[in-house]
Amino acid sequence: MDSLYDRALSEVGQEGKFQIRFDIFYNALLAGLWSLAFNNIILALTITQHNCKLPERPANLSEYLWKLKYIPIVKEATGDNGTKFSACLIFTANNDTEACSIYDYDKTWFETTIPSDNNWVCENELNVVNIFSYSKIGETVGSFVFGWLGDVYGRKPTIVISLAMLIFGRLISVLASSSFVLFTLGCVIASFPSWSVPQGTATISMEISSPKRRANVATLRLVSTSIGLCLTPLFYWWLRSWKPYMIFTTVTLMPCLLFSWKIIESPRWLLVNREYGKCIEKLKVIAKVNNTNLSSNIENDILTSGEDVLASSTKLLGPLALFSGWRLAINTTLQLLLWVCVTLNYTAVLLSSAETSYGNPFLDFAGQSIAEIPGYFVASWLADRVGRRYTGMISTTITTLIWIIYVFRDFSGTEWLQSQWLGTFLVITNRLTITVSYYIIDLLNVELYPTCLRQTGMSLGNLVSGGAAALAPYVLHLGRRFDIRYSSAILIVTTIFCGILTSFFLPETLNVKLPETLEDAQNFGRRNRNYYMSVRVKEETVDSNLPGNIPNTRH
Structure with a gap:
């Protein structure tokens, strides 16, 4: 039977003009x-091509011979005995x-970057790595705080x-860029709220919409962030x-901040927190735009029987409950390993997007970003046809092959292996x-945990994901400064053991009754990874707490 809130929302409209305008x-x-x-x-923070600044080259001497006179030749980090001119050393008299005192930067595409302005290269290159890592740690802590x-x-x-915080942090970094400490502080402040803005607006939208709109809301949010x-x-x-x-790119958010007071508070949240008058007020705002009315009976019921809003409250369980049974502990551990694989791969690819360009770094970055949009729809199609497990195995296997x-x-x-077209194809496909x-790990996070532990499980996934994201810059630094084989080996091994094998051992959740209680979760997948609880789920029995078929979180 529908809850009081569901009946109220049905009266004021769940798919009307208000919801459409909110989403737009x-x-x-x-x-x-x-x-x-x-x-x-x-x-x-892109590190552009650089070398020691040289005296002006005579017209009768080639650039190669001029560099050979001043710059030592060193072994490349690719490990194939290749050589190149050093980017960090120069000959003395x-x-x-000795180390360069002044650098000359390639300005073909980037007139200036933060590393080129502050000479965060060579022995100071670790500054860039640390900034990325500290920002990811800030995201991890912030996801808990803002949740x-x-x-x-x-x-x-x-x-x-x-x-x-995002606007303030970015402005601090711009105004205090000459100070590593202040610049880093600005980056941490900006990253601390994590994904709270798009997740918060999507949550409000889902809480004022019908269940069948929720997948569309999540898709719209994900596609919009990818377009940005x-x-x-x-x-x-x-x-x-x-x-x-x-x-x-920061001040474009200023109008959004100035008019953020116009965002409606979630009536569902107000009702759960017993702010019944405000809940009715927000429902009437929705009704006015949708040209509907909230009946006096429903209004009176809300004021007098607030505990009928949602399902009865359940005992709050801590993170240790995720490991309270053998099967649940295995499922939780496997999901956390998959988080490590996916986040490490995604962050490594994202952070190296401009530096690994095979042409125009801006168009390459944009092309890689736009590839995420069909990725959502491909994932949704595969997940609903071949299952979550096999989709995860297929995607991580392809990722492993690309790294190889x-x-x-x-x-x-x-x-042909060195061709530009192959390099671009590999980057976009990856x-x-x-x-x-x-998509799959976010979906599994929603489906494998019981209702009473779903938010806790997702928070734990965010924590592990943030830790993996903080390690990614150091993996890239290892390959850039020492030997590219090191970073390649780490990504290949991680993807095989934390991706392919983990996906294989996780239980399938396609078209099965999902766990709702702790006991359900402790037994989920115990007998058969593919068909445990193999009761086909009809549309009306889907857990009403799920946000739809498309996940609601992303790092």
């Missing part, structure tokens, strides 16, 4: 602008070598505070320098398959 302004426009500001730091804020103080104040990520490099290409680029091909590209002189893997 917040889950499309705001999500896209937020993505611009949240991800602009990735390109701004005594024919010894708690959203549940305790409401979705609306969480969104407003998150917007303010795709537009990010195009603005850099236009502005060329990192400061105007960072300012432009990269190794052959680094060590082979075969012409981004698409990793997006599919991300």
Whole structure:
């Protein structure tokens, strides 16, 4: 039987003009602008080609011979005995070598970046790695803090505070870029709210919409953030320098912050927290736009019987409950390992997008970002036809093969392996398959945990995911500064053992009755990974707490 809130929402309209307008302004426009500001730091921290600044070259001497006179030749990090001019050393008058005091940067595409302005290269290159890592740690902690804020103080104040911190943090980084400490502090402040803005608006939308709209809401939010990520490099290409680029992509959020007070608070949240008068007020706002009415009977029921709002409350369980049974502990551990695989792969690919370009780095970054959009739909189609497990196995297997091909590209002189078209194809395909893997792990997080532990399980996944994301910059640094085989080996081994094998041993959740109690979860998948609880789920028996078929979280 429908809850009191469901009956009230049915009266004021679950699919009317209010919901459509909300989605256009917040889950499309705001999500896209937020993505611009949240991800602009990735390109701004690109390390461009560089070497020691040399005296002016005589006209009668080739560039190669001129460099040979001043710059030592060193072994490449590819490990194939290849050599190149050092990017960090220069000959002294005594024919010894010393570190560069002044650098010359390639300005073909980037007029300036943060590393080029501050000389965060060579021995100072670790500054860039640390900034990315500290930001990811900030995201991890922030996901817990703002998740708690959203549940305790409401979705609306969480969104407003998150917007303010993102803008404030980015402006600190721009204004104090000469100080590593202040710049890093700004990055951590900006990353601390994590994905609270798009997740918060999507949560409100799902809580004021019918169940069949929820998948569309999640899809709209994910696609919008990917479009924002795709537009990010195009603005850099236009502005060329990192400061105007960072300012432009950040201040576009200012109108959203100024008018954020107009965002409606979730009536469901207000009702659960016994703010019955405010709940009725928000329901009437929805009804006015949808040209409907909230009946006096429902209004009186809300004021007098608030505990009928949702399902009866359940005992709060801590994170240790996720390991309270053998099968549940295995399922939890497998999911956490899959989080490590997917996040490490995604973060490594994202952070190296501009540096591994085979042509125009801005168009390559945009092309890789746009590949995420079909990735969502491919993942949804495969997940509903071949199952979650097999889709995860397929995507992680393809990702592993791509990393192996990269190794052959680094060590082979075969012409077709070195071709630009193959490099572009591999990068875009890798981004698409990793997006599919991300979809699957988010979906499994929603489906494998019981209702009473679902939020706890997703929070634990965010924690492990954040830890893996913080390690990714160091994996890239290892390959860039020492030997590319090290980072390739780490990604290959991680994807095989934490991706392919983990997906194989997880239980299938396609068309099965999902666990609702702790006891259900402790037995889920115990007998048969494919068909445990093999009762085909009809549409009306789907867990009403699920946010739809498309997941609601993303790192």
